[in-house]
Amino acid sequence: MERIEAIGARSVGCGMVGDEFNRQIGEEIHRLMSVQPESGSSFIALLELPPNQAMELLVHSPEVAVVDNANLTLSGEQFGQCPPLPPALPPIFPSDTALVDRASKFSPIANSDEVLTSKLETVKQEPLDSDSNPNSNSSPAVSNPAVDQNPKSAKRKDREKKGKESNKKSKKPANETSEDGGEKLPYVHVRARRGQATDSHSLAERARREKINARMKLLQELVPGCNKISGTAMVLDEIINHVQALQRQVEFLSMRLATVNPRVDFNFDTLLAAESGSPVESNFHGMITPSMWPEVQLHGNKQQYEQLWHLDGLHQPVWVREEDNSNFITPENSLLTYDSSANSAPLHSNQLKMEL
Amino acid sequence: MRSPSSLKQEFLKTWLKGLQVYTSTKKKMSILERKKAIKLSADIAMASTRISTSSWSRALVAKACNASNSILVEHVLGHEAHVLKKSPKNWMMAMSNKRIRSKKILRKSCTTTRKMRKKVAHVVDEASLIAKRLIMKRTKVLKSLVPGGEYMDEISLIKETLDYILSLRIQVDVMRHLANATEKMDHGKGYN
Known part of the structure; x- marks a missing residue:
């Protein structure tokens, strides 16, 4: 230079x-x-x-x-x-x-x-x-x-x-x-x-300025329907709209999740127990999957869900009991009790993974 | 950045951890409360997956800490929490210092350029001024949208916006799948 x-x-x-x-x-x-x-x-x-x-x-x-x-x-x-x-x-x-x-x-x-x-x-x-x-x-x-x-x-x-x-x-x-x-x-x-x-x-x-322009180009590529617009102000408008839409979507989805099922959080907990991978759960997992998943893969989605809610129906009383228990116990204890119901958990997690 | 699927899994894991806190602490909640809890835990979980690389996530966590949700934050972040507990304030301080300093510099440069600008004033047309004002207005809005945006300069704002949009997309995706799954399960049960 x-x-x-x-x-x-x-x-x-x-x-x-x-x-x-x-x-x-x-x-x-x-x-x-x-x-x-x-x-x-x-x-x-x-x-x-x-x-x-x-x-x-x-x-x-x-x-x-x-x-x-x-x-x-x-x-x-x-x-x-x-x-x-x-x-x-x-x-x-x-x-x-x-x-x-x-x-x-x-x-x-x-x-x-x-x-x-x-x-x-x-x-x-x-x-x-x-x-x-x-x-x-x-x-x-x-x-x-x-x-x-x-x-x-x-x-x-x-x-x-x-x-x-x-x-x-x-x-x-x-x-x-x-x-x-x-x-x-x-x-x-x-x-x-x-x-x-x-x-x-x-x-x-x-x-x-060059740096800002390069990054603006990147943003333009990222936000849909933005790469045909010229002019920084318009592009910024689109970006703002996109971010707001995403944030609103998060709000809406959390609302939906909140209204769907009062037991939703409970499902999540059993899911978490499955993710953390306790020995009990893996045992149950080995027992259940051979009977369950081949059928699920054969049948369509609706059948899968039917089977799932059949199982859910079976386990419902267990969950209710647990809910009663967890009112009285500390979080550490509740984790253990969740593990006891882990035979239903792998199903949820698998299902979710398939969804993802 | 890792692959989106691994990010999604990590997000899901941390989010569930956050939700567990709520289920173990408060049993009776109204729908609005539950919604708020779900959203907050999802936000924090999303932030925790990107906390090492982006500053919007740190700002988000700092905000959550201030809003007396520190139990949740600690639980979700786990070992990172005690590291972060000091850092949000430090980070804020650093950003605000930077801002003050840059303001000083800006003022100085404004005073020096004003003399020159008087000569060139007639050259600068109205259109570019209007365009500049429009951009300024929109930048301000964007700053209010991205967490911690008020403390960023333009370059890092754009960078963080990029990151934020990507994370929001992942968050929305995971949440939608979860909502779909639970809704379908519920639907099935309703018939039974």
Whole structure:
């Protein structure tokens, strides 16, 4: 990062020369732009590969290295006063890995990764890729018209950018491959476009906004019927509605559970006893399942329930008795008594598991 | 995050534990009381499954602690309870401190940018201002919906909302299945 800024500053310094020189640079820039798409496509092609493979390709493949070298030597000649950069570009990569490591710590997306669920991660890949591609390709599109419109001031900025880009060129592929692995470098993502402020505050603000946008996209994917809406306010509306609907549903369901059966809690307790797995219960379980479950699997749901409530009917008196008991005993004792009725419990738990 | 089915099972287990507390303590309850108890225990159970990773769950548990349901919370959370008993307050303190600090910073930055903004004021159009206001209003509503949302900044609010929605879905799913099961059983018994 620092190095890039330094080089940018240098290119500004050498920008204090005649118009003739500027024109030359403009032509050179055009030429460079015409080269760009080809190398850009190779970057995109690299995006498809897994990171380590792409890295290998970058280091070893001659064509990419040649393109980079050509760009670099061109810009080096053009700037004249600037001492030409060392032609040995591939050796930049080791230092790059350090940079990648450091940047991954600051990367806004890297933090969010730890939170996201596995389900969400597949969703997340999409926005990232769609983000990174326009970003890497948009810079030429932005800077090209600028040359035509406003030759002097735009050119200087342009050249500044050029200086950055030609130096970055060798890094860019490495960065994008690291993006493929789920990481994102801040200066690719948060890079200042033309006319944007570059001080640390606005950069941080921009990073924050990007982070919020990425998460909003995730939320949009999560909430049904939300991904067609544009506009943050509308999306927020939908999210609020969804959350409220879910909360109301919880209220409603708890009401339903409360009204269904005064004995509901009791059922739950026997279920819990089944889950905790006492030896008595497992014995009963072994005794009951062979006779019960084959039939259940053969018959439909209704038969299953019929059989269940037959059993329930049989055990009803036991439960009532227990209810009477538990009025007088402490919770510790009640657990034991629940275990005694555990022969009905496995059925409930099995049934529930099937439901789930 | 684990698979949803394991989360569901864990939720069910903790929820039943919470319900057991009620059945063992109070026998006679009105329907409304029972509903409240069921909902509270379900909420706490859901929070307990996500307590290590999310702050909405901690806020929920803290709220439940304050509402004199500490017996239930302790019972549901078990060994985690004594760890958490201090943490909710600490967490609240930390969040409020953060909030104050960020407010100070905000004020400072506002004063510095106000001078600049006067120049650019005519550039900022009405539409974007309105949009900003709309978003602010909705963010406030969302903050009131997500437990502990008042103490979050926007980024963590969105993150927590994501988590919260997922958990709520699991909760609704489990509860619906349970309600269906018990209703069908009841229905059968009614005929008998």
